Amino acid sequence: MVEEKRKGIFGRLQRTPKWEKEEFTEIEYEPTSVKELLTEMKDISELIIDLAYSAVLFDNKEIAEEVQYLDVRMDKLNYDIRMMAMMAARTKEDAEQLAGILQVAEAAESISNTAGDIVKLLSRKETGPILPKILKQADEQLFRIKVSSSSKACKQKINDLRIESETGMRIIAIRRGDCWIYNPQSDTSIQANDWLIARGTDEGFKELSKFLQGEMEVLD
Amino acid sequence: MREKSVEDIVLEIKDKSELMVDLAYSSLIYDNNTIAEEVYDLEDLIDELYQNIQKQTLELVDDQKLEVRDALAILRLAELGETIADAAQEIADVVLRDVELHPILKMSIRESDQVFTRVQVDEKSILAGKTLGEIKLASETGMMVIAMRHGKRWLYGPNKNTKIDPGDILFAKGPEDGEKHLIDLASGKTKNL
16 A cells, blocks of 8 residues: 555656645545655655756756645655654653654655755746756756657666666656656656656766667667 | 855755765664764855855855846855755764664665665775776766775765775665675676776
């Protein structure tokens, strides 16, 4: 059940926005394990920073909306983890250890709030095009690459292509038509004409582009 | 030496704050006080950078070399990087506290999408004696080295000129299949990249 829900968030083809609805539904407490909750919170806290900077770099509203959605989801996870922790405490020692878990959860939530604030820099008219210009100069950059229909990557699973371990490029999102897949999972497949947003070095980018444009048969 | 531009400083804040998050999570996995303390030191550095960037940005506006809206955008981005650094420090604080870590903390972070790993470089390893730039570890294995231990010395956020010596311990983050590759390279089992 929990596993299904996690998959529901990441690696799924979806349309944005849908976060407004999530924000206004009343928070219902659902029992889940603290471990599952914390793993998801940690994953979101890492992905959401990359997404937020990509939204600013590519001046993209849809990615910004996904960031807002994840930020709202993080609030709910933080609420659930507090409930679980309180119910698990039996002794003072329990409480001390659980306080540590809650502090990490709180920090992950604070990171996601910050990501939410980063994308707000997009909507402000008074902040001009200087931020994308600055972000382009970072060491580890965010890139957009289009998949050509002649590439061997088409219809292959990310896991089988071993993109990250061969090129160091971590795919954080895929755009397919007017839908998006955020944080693609190992069984997500790549299709012709997909746009990938990936994070990595210049070198990794060059290698991956050649492969995705069909100029290179295999990654190695 | 040329003074760092405000663009350089805001990028440094961004990079350092991301490194701090990585270091903070890995200090939890290894219950490692040294890494957690480094997160604290980096937080001091970021505070300093933040103060510098505020001053420099305002001076540029005063000299009419920077428009108000650009200055605002830069300062806001810097401030948000500083907030991320604070959050990383909160995570490191849990490690430094005198309470044993709850086993769930380690488990949940280890099970996430990206793994953290720690390897010692054997003298037979082809990594020994090379710089990170020469071996292109990140683009070959997907594993990014976030910290290194050289005897008693630590190095955080190494760059392409950083040399790996036999006996060094590398702390890296990346995909699961990259972890195995790195372990084999470091032990000398895999002989070529």
